[in-house]
Amino acid sequence: MDKPIYQKITEETSLFNDLRNRVKNRVASISEDRDVSIRWKAVIMPLFYIGLYFGALLSVQNPLWYIMLFALMGILLVLIYLNLIHEAAHNNIFKNKRLNAVVLRFFDFVGANSYIWKKRHVVSHHAYPNVDGWDTDIEQSGLLKIYPHIPPRGIQKIQHRIFFLIYPFYLFNWMFIRDFRDFFDKNRIILKTQGAIPLNEKIKMIIFKLFYFFYQIAVPVLFFEASLRLALGAWFLQIMVASIFALFVLLPLHPLPDNEFPQLDENKNLPYSWMRHQFEVTNDLKENNWFVRHILGNFNYHVAHHLFPNYSYAYYDEITEEIKEFAQENNLNYKRFSMFMALGKHYQLLKSNATSISEVMEETM
Numbered sequence: 001m002d003k004p005i006y007q008k009i010t011e012e013t014s015l016f017n018d019l020r021n022r023v024k025n026r027v028a029s030i031s032e033d034r035d036v037s038i039r040w041k042a043v044i045m046p047l048f049y050i051g052l053y054f055g056a057l058l059s060v061q062n063p064l065w066y067i068m069l070f071a072l073m074g075i076l077l078v079l080i081y082l083n084l085i086h087e088a089a090h091n092n093i094f095k096n097k098r099l100n101a102v103v104l105r106f107f108d109f110v111g112a113n114s115y116i117w118k119k120r121h122v123v124s125h126h127a128y129p130n131v132d133g134w135d136t137d138i139e140q141s142g143l144l145k146i147y148p149h150i151p152p153r154g155i156q157k158i159q160h161r162i163f164f165l166i167y168p169f170y171l172f173n174w175m176f177i178r179d180f181r182d183f184f185d186k187n188r189i190i191l192k193t194q195g196a197i198p199l200n201e202k203i204k205m206i207i208f209k210l211f212y213f214f215y216q217i218a219v220p221v222l223f224f225e226a227s228l229r230l231a232l233g234a235w236f237l238q239i240m241v242a243s244i245f246a247l248f249v250l251l252p253l254h255p256l257p258d259n260e261f262p263q264l265d266e267n268k269n270l271p272y273s274w275m276r277h278q279f280e281v282t283n284d285l286k287e288n289n290w291f292v293r294h295i296l297g298n299f300n301y302h303v304a305h306h307l308f309p310n311y312s313y314a315y316y317d318e319i320t321e322e323i324k325e326f327a328q329e330n331n332l333n334y335k336r337f338s339m340f341m342a343l344g345k346h347y348q349l350l351k352s353n354a355t356s357i358s359e360v361m362e363e364t365m
Helices: 010-028 032-058 063-089 097-109 114-125 154-184 189-194 199-223 228-253 274-281 290-295 302-307 313-329 339-353 357-364
Strands: none
Touching (some): 010 274, 010 313, 032 063, 032 199, 032 313, 063 114, 063 228, 097 114, 097 199, 114 154, 114 189, 114 199, 154 199, 154 339, 228 339, 274 302
């Protein structure tokens, strides 16, 4: 399958090489042990998740405590994704790729699939962010319309009124639908662009999914005398909490009305060079404090991540300083919003997308 093609603009290629050298020199001036804390997190955070799980099992006679610990597991699940899974997919935790692969494998133990997610994120999202049909992280679904150029249909026409009923089920869709579709639906972009998935990966996916539901739901019921209603309810709450928390962090970074959703022409050409595309479709968040840097994995500096995904988030403060200065010098569209402003903008995107262009014209004529 022919893939989208970025514009080849010699001047902008030269500009990006200049930025890359500036970033390389800036990072070289920083102590090499800056990101040692991420390696410690690769040990501590999974152990903490396991500890919460066993703590819940031992407190099954106290339903409120059991439910609370499962909810905390949902929050920790997202923190593990931000700090570890995401970094491991880019080989940014350890210099040894096998060690990064070990960290990434934890994703399989918490209901997702590391193999297909890495393909989605690295090969699809990072290659073509905000491009309809190619960015599987910003995927167009039947319930919500993200891309402005697509006419709204059915329930999408009231999506700004019901999105809060849909978003809490984000990870349920991931676990029960998206993973299976990407493995077995031949019309999905992953299979079209990456070729057939090895049989052993399909078997691993099914085995890990079964194991996940076994220890999350069956073990408390079969071995710790939890009622089925309590086990299902606590697990359900865990995933709803994780879904809301994940979207609270991730939505402000790409699907906003200030960010472009570039369309392909008839020859599958994109309108920008690769570098300019990253500036147009991505934005940063203004929040920059200890909690954001060390607990949320510096996800506030998302432009730096898209331009330089091979640097760990430990260096994003300095890298972003270089990017901001570079963007100002070269009239590039660097965007930065507060988290709550960005979430409000996402709501405005849903609201404006609920009305088709033709309907807007009819109302204004």
